[in-house]
Structures are given as structure tokens and as C-alpha cells.
Amino acid sequence: MISKITDCTVLNNGLAMPWLGFGVFLVEPGKETEMSVKRALEAGYRSIDTAAIYRNEASVGKAIQESGIPREELFLTTKLWNSDQGYETALKAFEKSMNRLQIEVLDLYLIHWPVVGKYIESWKALEKLYKDGRVRAIGLSNFKIHHIEDILRMCEVKPMLNQVEFHPRLRQADLHSFCIQNQIQLQAWAPLMQGKAFDIPEIQEIARKYGKSPAQILIRWDLQHEVVTIPKSITPDRIIENSQVFDFQISEEDMASIDALNQDRRVGPDPDNIDF
Ligand code: NAD
Numbered sequence: 001m002i003s004k005i006t007d008c009t010v011l012n013n014g015l016a017m018p019w020l021g022f023g024v025f026l027v028e029p030g031k032e033t034e035m036s037v038k039r040a041l042e043a044g045y046r047s048i049d050t051a052a053i054y055r056n057e058a059s060v061g062k063a064i065q066e067s068g069i070p071r072e073e074l075f076l077t078t079k080l081w082n083s084d085q086g087y088e089t090a091l092k093a094f095e096k097s098m099n100r101l102q103i104e105v106l107d108l109y110l111i112h113w114p115v116v117g118k119y120i121e122s123w124k125a126l127e128k129l130y131k132d133g134r135v136r137a138i139g140l141s142n143f144k145i146h147h148i149e150d151i152l153r154m155c156e157v158k159p160m161l162n163q164v165e166f167h168p169r170l171r172q173a174d175l176h177s178f179c180i181q182n183q184i185q186l187q188a189w190a191p192l193m194q195g196k197a198f199d200i201p202e203i204q205e206i207a208r209k210y211g212k213s214p215a216q217i218l219i220r221w222d223l224q225h226e227v228v229t230i231p232k233s234i235t236p237d238r239i240i241e242n243s244q245v246f247d248f249q250i251s252e253e254d255m256a257s258i259d260a261l262n263q264d265r266r267v268g269p270d271p272d273n274i275d276f
Contacts, residue, residue, distance in 0.1 A: 005046070015107070017075055019226075021045060021049050022037070022040035022048050023230040024037065025051070025232055033063065037067075038063050038067060044243055047074070050077070050101075051081065052080065053082075057101050060076070061100055071103065076103065076107050076108070079110040079112040080111050080126070085121070086118055091125050094106075098134070105136060108138070108161065113271060113274055123154070123159075127157045137161065138157060138159065139162060139185075140159050140184075141162065141164065142165075148178065159184050162179055167190055168197060168218070169197065173259075176225070187229070188228070191218055191231050192215055192231055203258070206250070212245075215231065216245050218231075219242055221250060223245065
């Protein structure tokens with residue numbers, strides 16, 4: 001049972017990664033990101049998820065420097081943006097991210113979206129960065145089964161993780177099984193459905209039953225499915241609330257009721273139809 005905020009999954013290369021992390025999508029660069037990350041670190045989160053396209057890597061870097069927390073206790077993820085995909089361009093984009101984050105070695109580098117015609121070359125660049133010791137783990141984001149199969153056919157290093165939209169309205173059961181079979185850790189983005197899952201009556205009812213908030217139920221549901229999760233908030237109380245998910249267990253019956261809410265409904269783009 002996942003019982004504390006520093007509990008980790010072990011990726012297929014042996015690297016430990018916290019089950020719970022803190023996401024900073026749509027958090028303004030500068031003070032807003034710095035304060036949010038500092039508050040998350042104070043609340044006990046040790047894993048931060050950013051991306052080049054969020055334009056707040058430098059603020060994440062500043063916040064972790066100023067926190068005084070030893071680098072080895074932190075787990076930092078960033079992502080290769082679509083317009084930088086390709087071999088040489090990916091290597092350059094990685095160095096830019098590292099300069100902004102002000103770190104020597106990254107924990108996890110992801111291909112942000114499966115850009116058709118580009119993601120194979122991008123993967124080769126990530127493999128080079130991994131073999132060169134610049135990054136401790138490499139992975140994918142928004143990859144469907146057929147995209148992952150493309151990578152598995154050509155790769156020298158198997159992806160360690162796939163970060164996808166995942167919440168009760170988008171259960172992703174087939175993708176999850178496929179990832180388990182291939183030792184690829186699944187990670188949830190929009191675990192709170194970007195705020196849209198709080199109104200689901202069944203979630204509210206289960207929250208009342210456990211004396212928890214809907215957000216805590218949604219996060220705990222991820223953890224009990226052994227899906228790494230990275231809720232985002234810039235509100236201090238909610239940052240803390242979202243970290244308090246280790247003192248209760250959702251019953252199997254209630255897990256099944258939440259699973260049954262699936263409607264294959266996305267709040268974000270379908271990875272097969274991206275135009276950005
Ligand atoms: P989320 O599901 O984490 O929802 C965030 C929103 O929920 C907040 O803006 C806030 O309005 C609300 N919220 C948070 N905690 C709450 C609480 N306790 N009570 C009430 N409301 C609360 O959505 P997200 O930010 O899109 O996803 C989480 C993280 O995943 C991002 O920050 C980012 O790091 C990552 N992400 C990755 C991708 C990708 O393509 N790889 C896409 C989107 C997000």
C-alpha cells in the first residue's frame with residue numbers, strides 16, 4: 001500500500017520515482033511558479049512536473065535551488081516540445097531546458113506529444129541523452145498503444161513511463177494494461193479532470209463517505225491503480241489538501257464504482273489529431 005508522500009514506484013531501469021508529484025501547467029512563470037513550487041516542497045512533494053512549453057522551467061529551477069532541499073531528494077521531469085522534435089533539435093532543446101532548470105542531470109525527459117514523422121528521431125535523441133548520463137530516465141507523453149508499438153519496434157532503450165490524460169471519465173484501461181505488460185509506468189495528467197470531475201455525483205458521494213474531498217478521492221484512485229499522479233494547484237490550502245491522500249484506502253467496491261464512470265471522454269486533445 002502506498003502510505004506516504006515519499007513512497008516511490010520503481011521504473012523499469014531501477015530508478016525510484018515518487019507516486020505523487022506536483023504539476024505546473026498554466027502556472028505563470030516568475031513569482032506564481034516559484035511560490036507554488038516552494039509551497040509544494042514545504043507540503044512534502046518531492047517530484048515536480050514541468051515542460052519547455054510551460055515557460056516556467058527557470059522558475060521551477062529557482063524555487064528548487066532556493067528550497068535548500070538536496071538535489072538527490074528531488075525528482076524533476078520536463079518535456080521536449082513538438083516544434084523541437086527531431087534528433088539534433090531535441091538535443092539542443094534538452095540543453096536549453098537544463099540551462100533554465102540549472103541542474104546537471106535531469107530525472108525524467110519525455111516526448112511531449114507523438115508528432116507524426118518526428119517521434120522516432122526524437123526517441124533516438126532521448127536514448128543518446130540517457131546513454132550519456134544526462135537524464136536518469138526517458139519516456140513518452142500522450143502516446144497511444146500504436147505509437148508505443150512504433151517505439152518498441154526500433155528502440156534500444158525501452159521507455160520507462162508514459163504520461164497521459166487519465167481520470168475517471170477517461171480510464172484508459174487498454175492503454176494501462178498495455179503499459180503494464182511492457183513495464184512502462186503509467187502517469188496521469190489532469191488527474192482532477194482540470195476541475196471538471198468534482199461535480200460528478202458519485203465522486204461527491206464517495207468523498208462524503210470517506211470524509212475526504214473529491215480531489216483527494218480522485219488522487220487516491222490513481223495511486224490505488226498504481227498510476228503516478230501530478231495534480232496541479234496554485235492555492236496553498238489545495239496544494240496541502242492534494243498531498244493528504246495517504247491516510248485512507250478506497251475499498252475495492254468503490255474503486256470499481258469509480259472505474260465505471262468511464263466515458264472515454266477527454267478534456268485535452270486526442271493524440272491522433274494534434275495540430276500544434
Ligand atoms: P488537474 O487535473 O491537476 O487540475 C488542476 C485544476 O484543478 C487547478 O487549476 C484547480 O483549478 C483545480 N484544483 C486543484 N486542486 C484542487 C482542490 N483540491 N480542490 C478544488 N480544485 C482543485 O489538471 P492539469 O494541471 O492539467 O494536470 C496536472 C499536471 O499534469 C499539469 O500541471 C502538468 O504538469 C501535467 N500535464 C501534462 C500534459 C501533457 O500533455 N503531458 C497536459 C496537461 C497537464
